[in-house]
Amino acid sequence: MATITDVSKRAGVSRSTVSRVVADNGYVSEEKRQAILEAIAELGYRPNTMARGLRSNRSDIIGGVVVNVSSPFYAQMVGGTQMACRAAGKSLLVTSGHAEVEAESRAIIELLDRACDGLILYLENPIQGDVLEIVRKSGVPVVTIGGDDCPVARARITIDNFTGAREAMRHLLALGHRRIAHLSGGLIYRDSRERLRGIEAALGEYGMGLSDIRVEYGEFEERFGFAGIETLLSSGEDFTAIFAGDDDIAAGALLALKRHGKRVPEDVSLIGFDDNFHARHLTPALTTVRQPVGEAGQLAANLLLQLLAGEKLEHTEIIVPTLLVLRESVTSPRLLEAVKERA
Amino acid sequence: MATITDVSKRAGVSRSTVSRVVADNGYVSEEKRQAILEAIAELGYRPNTMARGLRSNRSDIIGGVVVNVSSPFYAQMVGGTQMACRAAGKSLLVTSGHAEVEAESRAIIELLDRACDGLILYLENPIQGDVLEIVRKSGVPVVTIGGDDCPVARARITIDNFTGAREAMRHLLALGHRRIAHLSGGLIYRDSRERLRGIEAALGEYGMGLSDIRVEYGEFEERFGFAGIETLLSSGEDFTAIFAGDDDIAAGALLALKRHGKRVPEDVSLIGFDDNFHARHLTPALTTVRQPVGEAGQLAANLLLQLLAGEKLEHTEIIVPTLLVLRESVTSPRLLEAVKERA
DNA sequence: TACGTTTCTGGGATCGATCTCACACAGGGA
DNA sequence: TCCCTGTGTGAGATCGATCCCAGAAACGTA
Structure with a gap:
């Protein structure tokens, strides 16, 4: 390895001059620059990352810590970054x-x-105190994406769970649904709390509150969707719409509803959150709230790059909008009644 | 940063001795070792990765290059690794x-x-020649997972596409299907070629060859599944079963079949490959060949770790078996005919 | 006592870059 | 002529660890 x-020997100059050419700063005569570039090409020289990093304490590496790379949701986010x-x-x-x-x-x-x-953090849980201290001391700029507030973060990307959930709920309410159940993710997740706030806001517009709908809590997993529906149905109450905390929960709910002979959307409307890979492929295709995950990942990178370029962003927050995607799993209960009466 | x-100053010893304790090699008296460990804890010392790497030319980093992290398939593989x-x-x-x-x-x-x-390579395309040479010169051990043969790889993980496809095809043939179409991924992909070989092997067992079925080629994308079915149907030929090159293609095919009023599996059986996230959620749930992606990723890591530990694996290959997952999208044409006749 | 061997320790070169500093020279203005 | 600024170059210290080597101390054996 050259x-x-x-x-420098090959080009007949000092190491300093080579360094200046490689880093592209400082004065170098055109003549020597050419000689050096030639030597670099001939020797296939590539600077040693370790040596450079040791001296300059930079690495050109951006670190990312993610809850779970295997999950398609985070994989897409990381892909964007x-x-x-x-x-x-x-x-x-x-x-x-x-x-x-x-x-x-x-x-x-x-x-x-x-x-x-x-550092870009794609985490759901808050960071441990001692680690927080180490991060602070290191002075490394941090951008978070989703998750809880992080005191050392210089900027954060937030996906607008509040508005997304509000729009979804408004959609159900506007269509005439009143007996609604929400299968929520655990309250330890900020996302769940934000979505609940959005739901509450929409209900408020119709003179209702959270106590007017049924809410079940569980994990963001298909299993919970299935179990949640089992619980609801066995309680004997009747619902015209289910708002699932995410698409995985919705998939489980759909399975359980079908198993109980409930047709979606004829008997029950179903709405999800995320617009993940299989939302479109469910039958009926799932109406859901799209989170622009890849874009969020990109934005996080851009924010961090700005910070690295020396821009003074202190406590910046970019709120990424969501999008209500209308498909087949939601319909109006009024419409259905009208059809029934005519028949 | 300490x-x-x-x-060494704090513990009253030389740097050499500290280094010996940290690296846990060479002779150090128990007394000094304790003093050093104490000093390390008090100062919160963590060795500088760059300096260590510069001197020893090791980094404790394993590099991975993947076609596309955003795809759930590769994300799972990387997760395993x-x-x-x-x-x-x-x-x-x-x-x-x-x-x-x-x-x-x-x-x-x-x-x-x-x-x-x-280095672990999760690639589909062969590596460029000059890069190959650089890798070889570096002496860094390489493990590949899937994809084409790589001359610098010391070990490789191969998912058994051949057997997987053969089993899937056997399944269709055993049920009585004879008019079969295969929506294959492009032949530039080794996976596609292996699957075709498997299909051919199964056909051979029934006295048939590739020329006895219809094969369309395209990308491993939903789009192609849709378009492929359009092509097949417009050609006027009639099929009792479709073997899709992967589950994405199958999803597209399913969509197109439904659009043309073909019921799956009553009119046409459909089988996929991968068992990805949405295979189970399609309606009907997709019969497919499961690739143990996460496990393959783990195995790749383990092979590389063995190589790093100095084990002499030269041209080792681990073939990871696939599993035919029976769901609802395939049925027997004979059975259907019998039902029809009785009606 | 003399000697080897094992245990223990520190000095100092080394990895390959960056970066400060000193210095040389050219050209322009006072 | 003198000084200043801008351009161009190299010497040498430096980053923080590793690791070879020399040598001291401890211990056993002939």
């Missing part, structure tokens, strides 16, 4: 915490040890 | 090539420049 000294980083000539070093706070902490510290220039 | 010198690496105390630095050979090449070089200890 070193800077090899290049990756693209934006690559375009800016930075590498993205992603580590997955597998939903364990302890592992997430270790991942953060490990990334800092790699002298990463910046 | 350095090894700070620790990630877990195995973490368990072994290595970081996984993943870069996505976004399906461009040029970007993949750059990613590989970049990882080598980061002095990664080993």
Whole structure:
């Protein structure tokens, strides 16, 4: 592996001059620059990342810690970030915490040890206090995307769960639904809380409150969707619409509804959240709230790149809008009654 | 940030001794070891990765280059690798090539420049010749997973596309299907070629050949599934079963079949490949061939870890078995005819 | 006592870049 | 002529660890 000294010898200059050419700063005569570039090409010289990092304490690595890379949701987010980083000539070093706070902490510290220039956190749980302190001391700029507030974050990307849920709920209410159940993700997740707030806001517009609908809590998993519907149906109450906390829950709910002979949307309307890969492929195709995950990932990267470029963003927040995607799983109960009466 | 010198001063020893304790090699008296460990804890010392890497030319980073992290398929694979690496105390630095050979090449070089200890390649396209040479010269051990043969790979993980496709085809043939169409991924992909070989093998067992079924080629995308069915139906030929190159293609095919009023599986049976997230959620639930993606990712990591531990695996290949998952999208044409006749 | 061997420790070179500083020279203005 | 600014170049310190080597101390054996 050729070193800077090899290049300097070959080009008949000092290492300093080579360094100036490589870093493209300082004065270098055109003549020597050409000679050096030639030598670099001939030797196939590529600067040693470690040596550079040791001296300058930069690595051109951006670190990312994500709850779980295996999940399509986060994979897409990371993919968006990756693209934006690559375009800016930075590498993205992603580590997955597998939903364990302890592992997430270790991942953060490990990334800092790699002298990463910046950190993007795709986490749901708050960071442990001692780790927070280490991050603060390191001075590395942090951008969070989703999840809870993070005191060391210089900027954050938030997906507008509030408005998304409000729009979805408004949609159901506007169509005439009143007996509605919500299968919510756990309240430990900020996302769930925001969505509930949105739901409450929409209900308020119709003179109703959260107590006027039925809410069940569980994990963001298909299993819970299935179990939640079982619970609701066995309670004997009757619903015209289900608002699932996300599309996985909706998929489980759909399965359970079908199993109980309930047709969607003829008997029950169903609405989800996320617009993940299979929302479109369910039968009926799921009406849901799209989260622009890839774009959010890109925005996070761009914010961090701005911070790295020295821009003074303190406590910046970008709120990414959601989009209500209308498909086949929701209909109006009034319409159905009219059809029934005519028959 | 505390350095090894700070620790040595605090513990009243030389840097060498501290280094011996940290690396846990060489002789150190128990007394000094304790003093050093104490100093490390008090100062919150963590070794500088760059300095260590510069001197020793190791980084404890394993590099991964993947076609596209955003895709759930690869995300799961990478997730598996990630877990195995973490368990072994290595970081996984993943870069996505976004399906461009040029970007993949750059990613590989970049990882080598980061002095990664080993490389895992999740690629579909062969590596460019000059990059191959750089990899070879670097001496970094390489493990590939899927994709084409790679001359510099010391070990490879192959998912058994041949057997998977053969089993799937056998299943259709055993049920009595004879008028079958295959919507294949492009022949540039080794996976497609292997699956075709499997299909041919199964046909052979029934005294048939590839020429006895209809094969259409396209991308591994839903779009192609839809378009492929359109082509088939407009050709006027009649099929009792469709073997889709993967589940995305199957999803598109299903959509097109429904649009043309064909019921699955009553009119046409449909089988996919992958068992991805939405296979189970299609209506009817898709019969398909499961690829154990996460496990394959783990196995790749384990192979690489063995290589790093100095084991002599030269041209090792692990073939990961697939599993035919029976769901609702396939039925027997004979059975259907019998039912029809009785009616 | 003399000697080897094992245990223990520190000095100092080294990895490959960056970066400050000193210095040389050219050209322009006072 | 002198000084100043801008341009161009190289020497050498520096980043923080690793690791070879020399040598001291402890211990056993002939």
